[in-house]
Amino acid sequence: MTFGIVVFPGSNCDHDCYWGLKHELGLSVRFIWHRQRNLEGSDCIILPGGFAHGDYLRAGAIAQFSPVMDSVYQHAQKGKPVIGICNGFQVLTEIGLLPGALLRNDTQRFRHEPVRLRIERKDTRFTHAYNGASVIELPIAHGQGRYYAPAEIIEELEAGQQVLFRYCDAQGSLGAESNPNGSLQGIAGIMNRPGNVMGLMPHPERRMNARVGGADGRALFQSIATFG
């Protein structure tokens, strides 16, 4: 399995993803510049964090029209895996591969801190390698991470069990105190109905080794690499 990391002007977590996949997990990985249409045989596409195109207009608004996104859209339509982390999640909602939108945090602040997440399902291609506890810790770093969708979409997401990660406390309970940005239902990460496209605001690529703060991000990539 080869991972392709899309690099937009303004991406800044692309190298963290590359390092984590290649050197921590020993997986095959390459960069894909946003102007190219060829995904170079990548099996899983990663849209990394950062500020693609300066977040001008809205986060992800301009990135959705980068030439590479046509190919990424087709890739997703074929049922192949695509994940968006932070800014990448914003791009996935803008292009319509995931429902909803990510609005300015209700605190009006850029939040950068470790948060606890409850893994809602461990039977998906993105989470099946999480064997241990259902509460993990990953860092967030965003100003616009408040997940929002109209009530009927939220209902659909819940009915389809498409919410994979929610902000929680150490015991796994939800609540306003553990929700860093005001996301509806404490939503931190979702997948599409077929289960091949996933977006999350926290950064698994920054928790790939206990020496740099934790290793709770590893199983997410391992899940994708060993699925099926």
Place this chain on the structure above:
Amino acid sequence: MTALIHITPKPDILDPQGRAVSSALHDLGYTEVSEVRIGRYITLEFDATAGQDPRPRLEEMCRRLLANINIETFKIEIQQ
């Protein structure tokens, strides 16, 4: 011609930026302010085709790129 495009968050969307500005106005003594909502204002110069209504294309630009219709509404004014 010039199009003046106003983009604002939909009424049911919490606008924390507007809320912060509203409380700052209250602190300054403008207690008559009941709500502030903050959006974007875009001016767009374009070449008009004679006899053709520019509005459909401008609306398309708003829907596709300038606004996110899941969370925002837009209003277009056209100046000659």
